[in-house]
Amino acid sequence: MKDKLQSFVLFSILSGIAVLLFYPFFSELNIYWQHERESSYVVLIPLFSAYFLWVQREKLRGLQFNRDEPFFSKEGLVLLICGLGLFIIGRYMYVLFAEALAFVVVIAAAVLFIYGRDLFKITLVPILFLLFMLPIPYPIYFAVAGPLKYFIAYMAATFLSLINIPVFLEGNVIHLTSISLLVHETCSGLRTVISLLAISTAFAYLFLKSYRSWIAIMAAAVIVGIFVNVIRIFAIGLLSYMYDSTVAMNFHKYAWGLVTPAGVITIFLIGYILRWYEERRDT
Structure with a gap:
């Protein structure tokens, strides 16, 4: 229980930092989709992704932490660094697609980094479903x-x-x-x-x-x-x-x-x- 609480607190902190970091991107993405009449469906994508997680709630509740493994995933840390790097490049070069892709990568990386491979596998499809929100280059x-x-x-x-x-x-x-x-x-x-x-x-x-x-x-x-x-x-x-x-x-x-x-x-x-x-x- 203590491990789960620590992980939840850390994930919440990282999520808050990510929201602050990506806030300008959210505003730009919202403006972009408002001008794309045929892509009005994107507002439903996060809702579907959240529903997918809710469907898997029993598996998520029953997941036990393996204390034989390191508390933090090295693969998740590498992926997190790559996602943040991609966001910086996209922000610097004004490439909205790169920023959007970086946002999805950072979410996946945070889950893998904090919770490990087992939970990452369960949440992979709901996270990847967010890719349908990405503007086409x-x-x-x-x-x-x-x-x-x-x-x-x-x-x-x-x-x-x-x-x-x-x-x-x-x-x-x-x-x-x-x-x-x-x-x-x-x-x-x-x-x-x-x-x-x-x-x-x-x-x-x-x-x-x-x-x-x-x-x-x-x-x-x-x-x-x-x-x-x-x-x-x-x-x-x-x-x-x-x-x-x-x-x-x-x-x-x-x-x-x-x-x-x-x-x-x-x-x-x-x-x-x-x-x-x-x-x-x-x-």
């Missing part, structure tokens, strides 16, 4: 979203041509009789994919047992995230052909609020199918 974002926007445009144009709608594809521009649709990086569906990956990870952690099911639902999240954005562009093109560009653009304003819930529902359906398959296999 622009070089990585454009490297992925660039080719993806061409694929989205190609698939949407293909679906339109299959129902005999006159369409001409020029790179990432879909030319129709009444309108030309520019599929920008923001229309690539990358942020939708990441949000669905977060949801699929949460579902897998809470309800799925096998790693095959984890891989299956996360792969499904990528496919569904891309597909719903293809449908969004296809629907805009279809409306512009059936009605006019005004109707199509009005739909475009609210399309994200329609396709994302559709993607979430699809992921839940796939998840429950995988869970049903696991239960049937185990019986």
Whole structure:
């Protein structure tokens, strides 16, 4: 009990220091996410992470300290130093992604440093889940979203041509009789994919047992995230052909609020199918 109390006090002190150290970063991250409409889900990430820990509360309560091991983990100390170093570099170079990554690393390092490997293993997934809060570095974002926007445009144009709608594809521009649709990086569906990956990870952690099911639902999240954005562009093109560009653009304003819930529902359906398959296999 004394060891646990000492560890809790030390962890609380380090947490307080970390909050003071990272406070400017929190303000900048909040401003960043306020300008990212499609990433509004990030406010739920810490809540899910906390819920994951609550689910594991019995394991955490039953964990006993091994007094044959050093009180503090050397690996945790090294990781803590690396995390703080990364934060300093990110702060100096104004790289928000590096600061955000450093915050997650410092949390993981503090747990490993104070509580050791056993508790670290239990809390690893809840801590790593915080990575979904990280802003995507622009070089990585454009490297992925660039080719993806061409694929989205190609698939949407293909679906339109299959129902005999006159369409001409020029790179990432879909030319129709009444309108030309520019599929920008923001229309690539990358942020939708990441949000669905977060949801699929949460579902897998809470309800799925096998790693095959984890891989299956996360792969499904990528496919569904891309597909719903293809449908969004296809629907805009279809409306512009059936009605006019005004109707199509009005739909475009609210399309994200329609396709994302559709993607979430699809992921839940796939998840429950995988869970049903696991239960049937185990019986």
